Amino acid sequence: MSADDPQQVPRAKGGRAPDVFEPGGWVPMRSHSQDEEVDFVIVGTGAGGGTLACKLAEDGFSVVAFDAGPYWRPLEDFASDEHHQSKLYWTDERITAGANPIKLGANNSGRSVGGSTVHYAMVALRFRPEWFKARTRLGYGADWPIDWQEMWKYYTEVEQALTISGPINYPWGPRRPRYPYRAHPLNEAAKLLARGAEALGIDWTETPIATLSAPKGKAHRCVYRGFCVTGCSTNAKQSVLNTWLPRALTAGAEIRDLAMVGRIEVDKAGRATGVHYHREGAWHFQKARNVVVAGYAIETPRLLLNSACEQFPDGLANSSGLVGKNLMVQLNQAAWGQMKEEVRSYKAPPSLTISEHWNYEDRGKDYFGGWAYMSQGPLPITWVKELAGQRGLWGQRLIDEMARSNHNVGLKMVGEVLPDERNRVTLAEETDRFGLPIAKVEFSYSDNDRAMMKHALSFMDDSLAAVGATERWKEWDDTCHLNGTARMGDDPKTSVVNADGRSWDIPNLWVCDGSVFPTVGGVNPSLTIQAIACRTADRIKALSARGEL
Amino acid sequence: MANRFPGYDVLAKRDTLSWNDKTREVIAERLAMSERSDLLSDRQRATLRTAIDRIVPQPEGRAPVNALALLLAKIADDGSDGHRHHQLPGLRACYERGLDAIEEEAKARHGTSFHLLDGSQADLLLSAIERGDVCSNAWGDLPPAIFWGWRLLPDIVSSYYAHPSAWSAMGFGGPASPRGYVRIEGDRRDPWEAVEADDGTLIPAARQNKHVG
Structure with missing residues (x-):
């Protein structure tokens, strides 16, 4: 074990944290003692927790944010290598069950300061406005307790903070401001989506994406190396790690890396008093006036359930019985084919073009919900697992097919799964290395999901056919993203937290991550999670000013 | 081809x-990896080696891919990929049981060890496991198709395509x-x-x- 191995020895301590923009660099960090009752402890530093840590610190609150993962400096720690970079994933054991067990760990779970945004595909999309009132306006799922006009303002804030590169005019939905940076040039995979959409008579656009198309501060623009989903080693990717968190540190937040929170303590009066966390081989306790859980849709319910105590035997914030329920993935099925020309989709970010046509068009559907589709650029290990697992290739046929990868073209959907209480996170009997019960995750596709897949796969296949792709095939089983399990709402009986992310049962316990989503829509969730975090921070500031915290 | x-x-x-320094470091380590002999039984390792040879044949005219070394290192760690199918045991136990079952399946069908089968016999046996169509009792409550689809196949193909020879052969x-x-x-x-x-x-x-x- 090396003394500077960030997976073994915490880096953020002793009044300093890593400077993510300089190899070996440091920036000053405010430190709090464990006996100091800080204003906010935040569990998790991803899209929800990291964003919130920044906003609350900038509002003058004292903040300590915990993350179970390491604090990377991408320039020195990240290799161009899928295998090695699996160190960015949450690979602790989780049991996966149900009729269609989800493959967890890679594309849907991160274990790093900065959370999954360190390895996300950077696709930065807004919800369709009607989704915030899906039950009332569209007849399915549940309504959000938040209004789309309010969210539009927060989306803009996040797009500015992440310096999103995007098109001049976005073809769908209400007007939105110009994206801060110009769109990226299109790689061949992206052009093939565009040509297919043109042939089928629907709109497409350059994907709004969180990687720089021009320099910003110490980060230069994207070099199109194509390893985005295994971590960006040049800092062009605008992740929570290199956007919100440097701001958070400047504003006085403390971040504790390699710190696994195992239990939230609640006093006799039914208020959270702080968190028990494991760091450097021992358990510690940090006092806090407020606790925010931001561990994403599996670790958040796991922590709430693992914190069960005398007053709350079914877990914290769980009087509705909904903690862990309504887990929603998104459909990630794909159509693939071969082109005569060389596509070499390993170059540039994988999803440079998109069509949200079927997010905004409901006519002609025999199912609820929407889906988008994007161009693809799978790296070798990802691709070989799809060819082997989904197409059943192995032996020389697999090796030969892999040798044709440079001609491969694909379109992949991000499709809306409806909330269903049978899809859920519970605790298994098995425990992890900290002695904490691990999560059991159950998921099954619904008839609605299957109808959506069928339509999407057929449509994407038509698009590939229209550009001359041959030997086309459909990948029927893949999912991405995790949401739900601590849904927000207006009614304590049917939700876990209110519109502000505040739990109904424990007034100083909050949730701020994708768990709060009542519905998921057909877009990647990271922009919405960050927008919710910005809104939660504003609400906390307003409540604090009124003495209502 | x-x-x-x-x-x-x-x-x-x-x-x-x-190539940045970190990439040079991790790829050099991978190329230098040797097959651990202190892990699994000799028979289990022979079974795994044969399965790898059938599932991902070596690239023509290139340095051999050491997929077995990489996979044995993974089995030694006995970690997780972040999920475990509810019908499968933990990583190392899963390999021990699954490889033993493949061996017993070969004996039940052909009266000989899996690693002694000729190529087409081995392929037919692997296809049967893929379909869940097995005859040996050695499988017990280990579902062969799930062992194949959730453990053996993804682990083997991932190990192979972590090697530069495999990247060169596909023009990556x-x-x-x-x-x-x-x-x-x-x-x-x-x-x-x-x-x-x-x-x-x-x-x-x-x-x-x-x-x-």
Whole structure:
């Protein structure tokens, strides 16, 4: 074990944290003692927790944010290598069950300061406005307790903070401001989506994406190396790690890396008093006036359930019985084919073009919900697992097919799964290395999901056919993203937290991550999670000013 | 299939701007990995080696891929990928049971060890496991198709395609940091990318690929 191995020895301590923009660099960090009752402890530093840590610190609150993962400096720690970079994933054991067990760990779970945004595909999309009132306006799922006009303002804030590169005019939905940076040039995979959409008579656009198309501060623009989903080693990717968190540190937040929170303590009066966390081989306790859980849709319910105590035997914030329920993935099925020309989709970010046509068009559907589709650029290990697992290739046929990868073209959907209480996170009997019960995750596709897949796969296949792709095939089983399990709402009986992310049962316990989503829509969730975090921070500031915290 | 990228070697770029220090470090470690002999029984390792040889044959005319070494290291760690199918035991136990079951299946069908079967016999046996169509009692409550689809197959193909020889054989650009790429349009390549054998250029691919770097 090396003394500077960030997976073994915490880096953020002793009044300093890593400077993510300089190899070996440091920036000053405010430190709090464990006996100091800080204003906010935040569990998790991803899209929800990291964003919130920044906003609350900038509002003058004292903040300590915990993350179970390491604090990377991408320039020195990240290799161009899928295998090695699996160190960015949450690979602790989780049991996966149900009729269609989800493959967890890679594309849907991160274990790093900065959370999954360190390895996300950077696709930065807004919800369709009607989704915030899906039950009332569209007849399915549940309504959000938040209004789309309010969210539009927060989306803009996040797009500015992440310096999103995007098109001049976005073809769908209400007007939105110009994206801060110009769109990226299109790689061949992206052009093939565009040509297919043109042939089928629907709109497409350059994907709004969180990687720089021009320099910003110490980060230069994207070099199109194509390893985005295994971590960006040049800092062009605008992740929570290199956007919100440097701001958070400047504003006085403390971040504790390699710190696994195992239990939230609640006093006799039914208020959270702080968190028990494991760091450097021992358990510690940090006092806090407020606790925010931001561990994403599996670790958040796991922590709430693992914190069960005398007053709350079914877990914290769980009087509705909904903690862990309504887990929603998104459909990630794909159509693939071969082109005569060389596509070499390993170059540039994988999803440079998109069509949200079927997010905004409901006519002609025999199912609820929407889906988008994007161009693809799978790296070798990802691709070989799809060819082997989904197409059943192995032996020389697999090796030969892999040798044709440079001609491969694909379109992949991000499709809306409806909330269903049978899809859920519970605790298994098995425990992890900290002695904490691990999560059991159950998921099954619904008839609605299957109808959506069928339509999407057929449509994407038509698009590939229209550009001359041959030997086309459909990948029927893949999912991405995790949401739900601590849904927000207006009614304590049917939700876990209110519109502000505040739990109904424990007034100083909050949730701020994708768990709060009542519905998921057909877009990647990271922009919405960050927008919710910005809104939660504003609400906390307003409540604090009124003495209502 | 004939070598589509003659003369192309991702490793030729090791000392260029396409490889950063961290990449050089982790790939050097991987290339130097040897097969652990202190893990699993000799018979289990022989079974796994044969399964790997059938599922991912070695690339023609290139340095061999040490997929077994990488997979044995994974089994030694006995960690997780972040999920475990509810019908499977933990990683190492799963391999011990699954490899024993493959061996027993070979004995039940052919009266001999799996690693002694000829190629087509071994392939037929693996196909049967893939379909869940087994006859040995040794499987017990280990579902063969789930062992195949959730453990054996993804682990083996992932280990193989973690090796530079496998990348070279498929014409993948390989590591690409910090230089990345400039020409991202169709039918265009940067001078540090592979040339495909039958792409119709006047200069033979094998000659061009010698200068990729």
